[in-house]
Amino acid sequence: MAITDEDQPIFYDRLLKRYEAAEKNLREDPDKCGGEEYIKGYMSGLIEGMALLNPEHKSICMESESEEELVNGHNFIKEVLFTEEDVLKRIPEIQEDIVNHYKKIDKPSVKVFSVLRGGKYFSDLLFSTMTDRKFQTGYISASSYFNNKKLPGNKIRVDLMGNGTKSLWGQEILIIDDIYDTGNTLRHINGEFQRRGAIVHNVVLVKRSGHHEFDVPILSYGFEVHNKDYLVGCGLDYNGDHRKLPYIASVKESKHG
Numbered sequence: 001m002a003i004t005d006e007d008q009p010i011f012y013d014r015l016l017k018r019y020e021a022a023e024k025n026l027r028e029d030p031d032k033c034g035g036e037e038y039i040k041g042y043m044s045g046l047i048e049g050m051a052l053l054n055p056e057h058k059s060i061c062m063e064s065e066s067e068e069e070l071v072n073g074h075n076f077i078k079e080v081l082f083t084e085e086d087v088l089k090r091i092p093e094i095q096e097d098i099v100n101h102y103k104k105i106d107k108p109s110v111k112v113f114s115v116l117r118g119g120k121y122f123s124d125l126l127f128s129t130m131t132d133r134k135f136q137t138g139y140i141s142a143s144s145y146f147n148n149k150k151l152p153g154n155k156i157r158v159d160l161m162g163n164g165t166k167s168l169w170g171q172e173i174l175i176i177d178d179i180y181d182t183g184n185t186l187r188h189i190n191g192e193f194q195r196r197g198a199i200v201h202n203v204v205l206v207k208r209s210g211h212h213e214f215d216v217p218i219l220s221y222g223f224e225v226h227n228k229d230y231l232v233g234c235g236l237d238y239n240g241d242h243r244k245l246p247y248i249a250s251v252k253e254s255k256h257g
Contacts (some may be wrong), residue, residue, distance in 0.1 A: 001120065014162075022043060036253065044070065044240060045117040046139065060144040077232075077249045084109050084246040087234055090222045091125050097220035102172065110134055110172040114161065116141045118178030121243060122222070123234030126176065135174075138163055142185050156188035169197035178235040180204040183214035190216060205234055206248065222246065 020130045024040055025033040082090075090214040101112055112135050114123030118140070127137050144151050151157060173193045179201070180186060190200045210226050225231070230238050233245030 010151065042143070042240075053236070076252055078252045080247050080249045081225060082248040083248055085220070087125070087247065091190065094220045094222060095126060095130060097125070098135075098174070101201070101219055102134065105172060107172050108134070109136055111163070111168075112137045112174045112176060112178040113140045115139075115178075115185070117243065118235045118237065119176045122178055123176040125234075126203070140189065144190055154184050156185050158189050158192045160192060166194065167196075168193060172199045172201045173197045174200045174219070175200060177202065177204050179206045179208060179231070180216060181208045181211055181220060183212050183216045186216040187214040206231065 007061040015063050022033075026036065030036040054233055071194035112123070112127065114120050114137070116139050125136065127135060128155070139159075140163060142156050142162055143159075144156055173184065175189055175193075177186060177189075186202055186204075193200045200217075202216055204218060205222040207218065207224045208226070211228070227250065229249060232238050232242035233248045234252055235243050236248065237243045238251055
């Protein structure tokens with residue numbers, strides 16, 4: 001792991017403080033801090049991060065999907081674009097792309113960072129069955145908010161969660177995220193690592209072609225779409241919901257209109 005056993009309590013405490021601050025914002029003035037759904041999604045991401053650092057924390061992890069939604073058959077879905085079978089079939093093909101790429105590179109390790117929260121589902125599918133110990137997994141986060149205020153323009157605040165404290169010069173970095181849309185988030189993430197001298201590649205579950213505003217090098221991707229619909233499932237969410245659907249679907253206009 002990118003975070004050592006010795007460092008884990010430090011980073012756990014950091015996440016806990018952020019969670020407590022977010023909980024306070026949710027109680028006192030959620031609209032000032034991006035809205036209730038945004039804060040809940042952020043808090044859920046923090047809980048997942050804490051669970052990774054402290055297994056005892058898993059019992060209070062927030063679920064994105066309610067039992068009622070699962071039972072009622074997801075009537076907000078416009079179209080299932082890629083089934084669970086499609087996703088599971090594609091995973092080993094992407095794994096092969098990753099392994100073959102890094103076979104050609106004479107480096108002892110590759111640090112893999114999934115972007116919380118969207119990239120975690122995809123990263124778990126990719127690396128839970130990966131046997132090559134060259135790949136060391138970790139987590140980072142990115143947000144367009146800072147100190148409860150939305151950042152101007154296309155700015156994104158990237159939190160390396162302590163992974164940039166040691167030299168990354170010449171280090172191979174692989175970023176795992178749910179979607180390559182405009183490319184703005186990936187551009188900022190790549191920039192943070194590149195400024196530290198790292199060599200960065202990206203793997204995404206979905207590539208939304210025709211909408212890229214920034215060019216980002218993609219080593220491999222799961223599926224390509226061209227529409228502008230909100231997508232949910234396999235890490236993709238709408239206002240923090242529906243990440244854990246096992247398929248990828250578009251959302252009806254009434255859900256987000």
